[in-house]
Amino acid sequence: DAKTTQPTSMDCAEGRAANLPCNHSTISGNEYVYWYRQIHSQGPQYIIHGLKNNETNEMASLIITEDRKSSTLILPHATLRDTAVYYCIVRVLYAGGTSYGKLTFGQGTILTVHP
C-alpha cells in the first residue's frame, strides 16, 4: 500500500472547523483513502473513506484533490471529544482474489481541541 504523510500534531479551538491534511503522492488508481481516529485507550474508530469524489457523513467531510495526491479531513465543529490521533490510510479494497486489502497504520496526527 502507498504511504501517507501527516503532520505530527495540530491544535484546534472548540467549535471551529478542524482541517487535517494528508499527502499520498504515490497512491494508485485502485486505492481508497481512509480515515480513522483513536481516542486515548480505545480501539480505532472508522470515520470516512473515499476513492476520488468528496465524501460527507455525520462525522466528517473528506476532500480529495483532483490528482488524488492529497486529501483533507474536515471536522466541521470540533469538540473536546474530538481530541484523538487521526490516521490517514490508503489501501486497496481487494488484493487479489478474496484477499482483503490491509489497513496499514502510520503515526497519524495528534489533534488537540482546546476550549
Add this chain to the structure above:
Amino acid sequence: SAVISQKPSRDICQRGTSLTIQCQVDSQVTMMFWYRQQPGQSLTLIATANQGSEATYESGFVIDKFPISRPNLTFSTLTVSNMSPEDSSIYLCSVVSRGQTYEQYFGPGTRLTVT
C-alpha cells in the same frame, strides 16, 4: 456496525506464561484480524484469522508465538505464548462485516503487561 467485545480487557502476566485473548462479534463477519499496539506506537497487523484454516501471518510474526483460532464466523482467539516484557502491548481484534465491505471495525483492545 458490528459490536466487538474482547476478553480480558486487561491482564498482568509473568514472563514465560501464555495468555489467550478472545474476540466475540455480535454478527457474522467475513474477515477477522489481530493487531498489536506497542506503548506509544501505532498499530501493527499481526495476522488475518481464517475460518477453518491456519491464520495468515505478517512478516515478523509466527504461529508458534501467536497461535490464532477462528472456529466460526463470530469468534476468534489470539494466544501470546511464552511471554516476555517486550510483549507488553494492546492487542486489538478487527473485523469486516458482511454487507459492509468498505468498513473495518476495531474492538476495545486487551491491555497486556508482562512482568
